[in-house]
Amino acid sequence: MSYDLFLAWRGLRARPVSTIITLVIIALAIALPITVLTLGDGARQGIIRASDPFGVLVVGAKGSGQQLVLSTILLQGAPVGNMRTSVFESLQADPRAALVVPLALGDNVGGARIVGTSDALLQLRPTVNEPPAFRIASGAFFAADYQAVLGAGAAQSLGLGIGDQFAAAHGVERGLDDDVHETPYTVVGIFDETQSPYDDAVFVSVSSVWKAHEAEGADPGLSALALVPVAASDQLTAALVKPVGFIEANQLWQTFAAGTEAQAAFPGQELGALFDLLAQGERILTIVGYLVLVIAGLTVFLSLYSAIAARQGAIALMRSLGADRLTIFRVVILEALLITLIGALVGRVTGYGASVAIASILSTGSSIPIPIRFLPSLEPLLWLLPIGLGLLAGIIPAVQAYRVDVIEKLFPA
Amino acid sequence: MLHIDALTHTYTASGLEARTVLQIDTWTVERGAQVLLRGVSGSGKTTLFNIIAGLLRPTHGMITLDGRALYSMGESARDRFRAARIGYIFQTHHLMPGFTVLENLLMPMQFAGVIPAHQRNERARSLLDHVGLSAHLHHRPNQLSTGQRLRVAVARALVNRPAMLLADEPTAALDPDNADRVMTFLQESCRDSDAALIVASHDPALAARFPTRLDLRAGRLSPESDTSVREPHTIIESAPA
Numbered sequence: 001m002s003y004d005l006f007l008a009w010r011g012l013r014a015r016p017v018s019t020i021i022t023l024v025i026i027a028l029a030i031a032l033p034i035t036v037l038t039l040g041d042g043a044r045q046g047i048i049r050a051s052d053p054f055g056v057l058v059v060g061a062k063g064s065g066q067q068l069v070l071s072t073i074l075l076q077g078a079p080v081g082n083m084r085t086s087v088f089e090s091l092q093a094d095p096r097a098a099l100v101v102p103l104a105l106g107d108n109v110g111g112a113r114i115v116g117t118s119d120a121l122l123q124l125r126p127t128v129n130e131p132p133a134f135r136i137a138s139g140a141f142f143a144a145d146y147q148a149v150l151g152a153g154a155a156q157s158l159g160l161g162i163g164d165q166f167a168a169a170h171g172v173e174r175g176l177d178d179d180v181h182e183t184p185y186t187v188v189g190i191f192d193e194t195q196s197p198y199d200d201a202v203f204v205s206v207s208s209v210w211k212a213h214e215a216e217g218a219d220p221g222l223s224a225l226a227l228v229p230v231a232a233s234d235q236l237t238a239a240l241v242k243p244v245g246f247i248e249a250n251q252l253w254q255t256f257a258a259g260t261e262a263q264a265a266f267p268g269q270e271l272g273a274l275f276d277l278l279a280q281g282e283r284i285l286t287i288v289g290y291l292v293l294v295i296a297g298l299t300v301f302l303s304l305y306s307a308i309a310a311r312q313g314a315i316a317l318m319r320s321l322g323a324d325r326l327t328i329f330r331v332v333i334l335e336a337l338l339i340t341l342i343g344a345l346v347g348r349v350t351g352y353g354a355s356v357a358i359a360s361i362l363s364t365g366s367s368i369p370i371p372i373r374f375l376p377s378l379e380p381l382l383w384l385l386p387i388g389l390g391l392l393a394g395i396i397p398a399v400q401a402y403r404v405d406v407i408e409k410l411f412p413a
Numbered sequence: 414m415l416h417i418d419a420l421t422h423t424y425t426a427s428g429l430e431a432r433t434v435l436q437i438d439t440w441t442v443e444r445g446a447q448v449l450l451r452g453v454s455g456s457g458k459t460t461l462f463n464i465i466a467g468l469l470r471p472t473h474g475m476i477t478l479d480g481r482a483l484y485s486m487g488e489s490a491r492d493r494f495r496a497a498r499i500g501y502i503f504q505t506h507h508l509m510p511g512f513t514v515l516e517n518l519l520m521p522m523q524f525a526g527v528i529p530a531h532q533r534n535e536r537a538r539s540l541l542d543h544v545g546l547s548a549h550l551h552h553r554p555n556q557l558s559t560g561q562r563l564r565v566a567v568a569r570a571l572v573n574r575p576a577m578l579l580a581d582e583p584t585a586a587l588d589p590d591n592a593d594r595v596m597t598f599l600q601e602s603c604r605d606s607d608a609a610l611i612v613a614s615h616d617p618a619l620a621a622r623f624p625t626r627l628d629l630r631a632g633r634l635s636p637e638s639d640t641s642v643r644e645p646h647t648i649i650e651s652a653p654a
């Protein structure tokens with residue numbers, strides 16, 4: 001068998017261009033589903049992990065619940081709009097809410113979102129028994145307007161330290177250089193890492209955000225150039241509400257669902273809908289991957305078929321030297337299997353490598369970590385499919401080789 | 414050693430008349446015998462060699478080699494038997510393209526399995542050294558001259574220490590000096606291993622080297638001198654399709 005393998009290997013090496021093209025197509029066919037599925041899995045894990053530190057109900061302006069969760073929990077995209085502060089005040093007074101954290105969004109510094117909030121933020125815990133999610137690493141929490149506490153990631157990316165000053169700009173993302181508020185903020189503290197998108201945010205008092213916009217007489221409700229809803233003096237973007245219990249959480253949700261002032265959204269539920277979208281995309285791309293695999297099978301077949309047609313003289317010679325028909329058949333099948341297996345292996349390395357690279361680029365841009373895990377559940381299928389295709393693609397060329405007429409090929413009339 | 418009995422071979426092709434190319438009543442070649450088979454192109458020399466080598470089933474007749482009836486064996490068994498017991502030097506040498514000189518010698522040893530695996534490399538190198546190719550072990554056939562390719566083919570045919578060596582026009586592409594060297598090596602090697610040697614050639618220079626010379630004319634063997642041909646003129650009249 002090992003000599004058959006050697007012969008199969010030499011067969012592949014005898015036609016390097018065709019072998020490499022076939023190999024690349026098989027590798028792509030394997031890499032594509034791996035990349036799609038591992039990135040999808042990573043995005044799910046990342047989103048779940050990113051929303052972990054809170055365990056809250058998000059209350060914000062009516063509109064898309066998904067957008068509300070994305071903009072407040074994952075700090076992605078524009079906020080839905082603003083809600084009146086009275087909603088927040090009534091939540092503070094509501095016995096069903098154990099903790100209410102205000103959020104006023106709409107400005108940024110160097111692309112890091114500025115979150116107007118209160119010291120209630122410091123009481124957020126993933127679960128009752130866990131330590132608070134937000135802990136000061138150095139300095140202190142803001143005690144006055146225009147003081148800022150930086151998330152660990154923001155401190156690093158902005159290169160700011162305690163005592164430094166910065167000017168906030170309009171909008172939730174980096175905009176024009178001169179589109180900035182006049183009054184600068186002073187950094188008074190830096191948070192420990194929370195392993196959430198909030199690591200890339202800058203925290204200030206809600207009244208700082210209000211004052212920044214009032215001072216410039218901006219149209220309340222819209223950031224000057226970025227056209228992003230911004231919390232004006234009687235408005236907030238959202239509130240993170242930690243309900244007293246499970247029943248209260250549902251009651252609160254129902255209250256807002258029935259009302260007209262604001263909406264409440266469970267991050268898990270809204271992200272679940274997002275996962276459905278992800279799954280749909282994954283399904284389509286995975287089907288594309290499998291189609292590429294079929295094309296890869298055809299390429300193996302064509303490559304082998306033409307190789308066997310060109311090698312009939314050599315096959316006849318091998319027969320004359322003592323190789324029986326079954327040996328020849330085995331060598332051709334091994335050749336097909338060898339190339340598909342090498343392709344499958346290269347595809348894995350490429351697939352996981354591409355996933356890690358894409359995840360790194362995506363998570364740098366979005367601040368949502370995308371952990372790439374080895375997916376053992378994919379393995380049986382992604383080995384069996386190429387092996388099956390290799391066998392299938394190899395059978396006709398192998399039969400063709402099996403039938404080679406030694407005399408006809410070695411001694412053409 | 415080799416015994417041929419009532420051999421007939423007829424080529425049939427659709428639309429063409431059947432053509433009988435071999436008709437040999439009986440022929441025996443003893444172990445260690447060296448026979449020169451002469452005949453013009455188309456006289457049936459290569460067909461006869463292919464039949465003796467177990468590559469071409471004759472239309473009729475019995476071929477016994479080393480006590481085994483060649484065409485009573487299954488095809489796989491015959492392939493293995495050929496690898497182990499018969500060395501065949503083709504007229505056009507036929508080396509494996511894409512394989513080195515050394516690998517061309519290792520291949521029949523691998524298929525035959527008669528030489529222990531650990532001795533194969535040494536055996537191949539030693540033979541290649543004998544034919545003056547030790548400096549070309551890792552060359553490919555397309556990097557060799559015609560004469561060098563022939564020497565590889567000779568070494569390959571001897572590699573499994575066959576009981577019977579068939580050489581089809583081995584010196585056709587060589588100059589007289591090289592032809593002489595190759596023939597000396599072939600004959601000595603066969604003598605040393607007591608293998609039977611049948612050389613098909615119409616090179617008159619080879620005649621003096623072989624005490625037994627046979628003519629193959631229109632598929633029939635006739636002796637030039639005594640020896641191994643018995644009833645050479647006996648013709649089998651029936652030539653079924």
